[in-house]
Amino acid sequence: DSGVTQTPKHLITATGQRVTLRCSPRSGDLSVYWYQQSLDQGLQFLIQYYNGEERAKGNILERFSAQQFPDLHSELNLSSLELGDSALYFCASSVAPGSTYEQYFGPGTRLTVT
Amino acid sequence: QQQVKQSPQSLIVQKGGISIINCAYENTAFDYFPWYQQFPGKGPALLIAIRPDVSEKKEGRFTISFNKSAKQFSLHIMDSQPGDSATYFCAAGTLNTGGFKTIFGAGTRLFVKA
Numbered sequence: 292d293s294g295v296t297q298t299p300k301h302l303i304t305a306t307g308q309r310v311t312l313r314c315s316p317r318s319g320d321l322s323v324y325w326y327q328q329s330l331d332q333g334l335q336f337l338i339q340y341y342n343g344e345e346r347a348k349g350n351i352l353e354r355f356s357a358q359q360f361p362d363l364h365s366e367l368n369l370s371s372l373e374l375g376d377s378a379l380y381f382c383a384s385s386v387a388p389g390s391t392y393e394q395y396f397g398p399g400t401r402l403t404v405t
Numbered sequence: 406q407q408q409v410k411q412s413p414q415s416l417i418v419q420k421g422g423i424s425i426i427n428c429a430y431e432n433t434a435f436d437y438f439p440w441y442q443q444f445p446g447k448g449p450a451l452l453i454a455i456r457p458d459v460s461e462k463k464e465g466r467f468t469i470s471f472n473k474s475a476k477q478f479s480l481h482i483m484d485s486q487p488g489d490s491a492t493y494f495c496a497a498g499t500l501n502t503g504g505f506k507t508i509f510g511a512g513t514r515l516f517v518k519a
Binding site: 293295336341348383385388390393397 | 436437446447448449450451454456494498500501502503504505506507508509510511512
């Protein structure tokens with residue numbers, strides 16, 4: 292158990308809908324990362340927050356947005372969902388950004404868009 | 406420039422043998438090269454990592470070899486065990502203006518035969 296929690300574990304929704312994925316980082320970790328894992332795209336970095344501020348952006352679609360709240364939990368919002376958005380979404384956390392600090396991954400949320 | 410190329414896609418090794426997975430990168434700004442291990446239904450977990458100023462790092466049965474001039478790095482698993490059967494991802498990371506991005510390879514499915 293990494294100490295990172297993600298809810299829900301599974302989510303099934305229809306095209307065009309909007310969903311919110313939630314992540315609670317390990318106690319003491321200020322940085323949160325979101326990743327998408329799909330069969331065709333592999334594991335892709337989406338976005339990173341540190342203490343409530345967006346710090347780095349990867350291949351995140353404009354239909355997707357995220358935020359980190361004062362209690363340090365983070366939410367990833369996915370809107371106008373398409374079939375291709377079906378994937379595993381992982382959250383990871385670390386004490387701070389940078390290679391000195393190991394990223395701990397949560398168990399993931401499996402999103403299925405029908 | 407942001408890609409990390411990983412090979413092979415899959416690997417079958419006899420118990421006690423050596424498993425070797427290779428990765429190559431283009432962007433010389435990367436300054437952190439981790440390897441992650443992922444079991445089915447779980448999030449990736451950091452296995453071992455290296456910085457570009459070191460040519461080799463060993464932790465137990467796991468060794469990273471790093472060739473800066475060739476922009477290549479590899480994971481060696483000595484005395485491979487059935488419990489090592491998992492998917493392995495190489496990655497490359499860089500810290501830039503307070504944000505940390507990690508780019509992952511496509512993954513290698515390792516199966517260790519008993």
